Amino acid sequence: MEAKTDAYFIAEVLRGNPEAFTTIVEKYRQLAFSLSMKITRNREDAEEAAQDAFIKAYKSLDNFKGGAAFKTWLFRIVYTTAISKVRSAKKVTVSLEEYKLSDNDLLDTENAIGQMSAEERSIQLHKAMERLAPDDSAILNLYYFEDLPIEEIAIIMDLTASNVKVKLFRTRKKLYEQLHGILKISESLVY
Amino acid sequence: MKTKDNLRTFLKELPIEAPSENFTRLVMERVRLEAVKSPLVYTPLISSKGWWKIISGSIVLLLVMLLLYEFFPGKESSGVILSISSLDLSFMLKPFEALTKFLSNLPLTYVAVAISVCLLLVVDQLYGRLAKL
Numbered sequence: 001m002e003a004k005t006d007a008y009f010i011a012e013v014l015r016g017n018p019e020a021f022t023t024i025v026e027k028y029r030q031l032a033f034s035l036s037m038k039i040t041r042n043r044e045d046a047e048e049a050a051q052d053a054f055i056k057a058y059k060s061l062d063n064f065k066g067g068a069a070f071k072t073w074l075f076r077i078v079y080t081t082a083i084s085k086v087r088s089a090k091k092v093t094v095s096l097e098e099y100k101l102s103d104n105d106l107l108d109t110e111n112a113i114g115q116m117s118a119e120e121r122s123i124q125l126h127k128a129m130e131r132l133a134p135d136d137s138a139i140l141n142l143y144y145f146e147d148l149p150i151e152e153i154a155i156i157m158d159l160t161a162s163n164v165k166v167k168l169f170r171t172r173k174k175l176y177e178q179l180h181g182i183l184k185i186s187e188s189l190v191y
Numbered sequence: 192m193k194t195k196d197n198l199r200t201f202l203k204e205l206p207i208e209a210p211s212e213n214f215t216r217l218v219m220e221r222v223r224l225e226a227v228k229s230p231l232v233y234t235p236l237i238s239s240k241g242w243w244k245i246i247s248g249s250i251v252l253l254l255v256m257l258l259l260y261e262f263f264p265g266k267e268s269s270g271v272i273l274s275i276s277s278l279d280l281s282f283m284l285k286p287f288e289a290l291t292k293f294l295s296n297l298p299l300t301y302v303a304v305a306i307s308v309c310l311l312l313v314v315d316q317l318y319g320r321l322a323k324l
Binding site: 019021022025029030034037043051054055059110113114118121122125126140144145172175 | 198203209
């Protein structure tokens with residue numbers, strides 16, 4: 001059986017068959033929730049933001065021109081909805097601690113992380129990502145989890161491609177800086 | 192520096208967070224409410240009025256072509272055309288002299304193709320309306 005594309009289901013919805021939207025929700029719910037979770041850091045808020053995003057997408061379907069991929073268009077809605085939620089709630093705390101790392105420190109941190117078990121590494125990475133700003137977490141999610149190209153991330157986050165590259169570079173460094181800080185604290189607790 | 196390659200590997204190890212089981216159901220409940228409140232209707236590129244204008248214009252063009260048929264080089268006028276032209280419609284054609292000169296050189300096959308296309312589009316529209324019933 002030939003798999004039907006997003007365009008088919010969008011056309012069905014626009015023809016007056018809202019049930020066709022179920023397929024789109026099923027297909028993208030995981031991605032939408034994942035991105036929303038990286039931004040809101042709270043399960044309930046992430047679900048709410050992702051649901052709101054799908055409703056906004058449904059209402060704006062007739063505005064979808066088909067120029068960008070539907071996934072990119074949907075991601076943009078999820079991103080802006082989640083960011084708005086965070087800004088209005090003002091709940092997210094971001095670490096203000098700065099650990100200026102040299103390239104050697106960065107490599108040492110990476111090696112230290114690399115030597116950990118997968119489980120321990122996940123815990124530390126999760127802690128470090130929690131300390132980043134919402135849009136920094138979002139860009140890491142889009143680039144590393146979703147494997148999106150720079151150009152698509154630029155559309156989603158309303159940045160230029162060069163801005164995305166610079167932001168990625170800085171966010172990677174911030175993540176390692178936070179990891180370095182966490183590992184240093186862990187070491188000081190041990191000794 | 193290979194940190195970004197390793198970072199991709201490390202981040203991919205993080206557990207995937209899944210939405211709740213009833214996520215889709217909750218979204219579709221809201222979608223159904225929206226559908227009742229303000230149903231989405233597909234608006235075609237050319238409206239029905241637009242199509243009728245196109246078809247009417249094509250019919251007028253055809254009539255003009257038939258009236259001018261008499262002026263096609265080497266054409267013998269039929270009885271029907273003679274009776275129409277006996278009404279002396281040349282006063283209508285005077286403002287369109289340049290256009291009529293162009294049209295008089297146009298082969299009838301062009302007109303036939305234009306009418307065929309219009310008929311196909313009319314059938315398509317009618318079929319679309321019938322399908323919605």
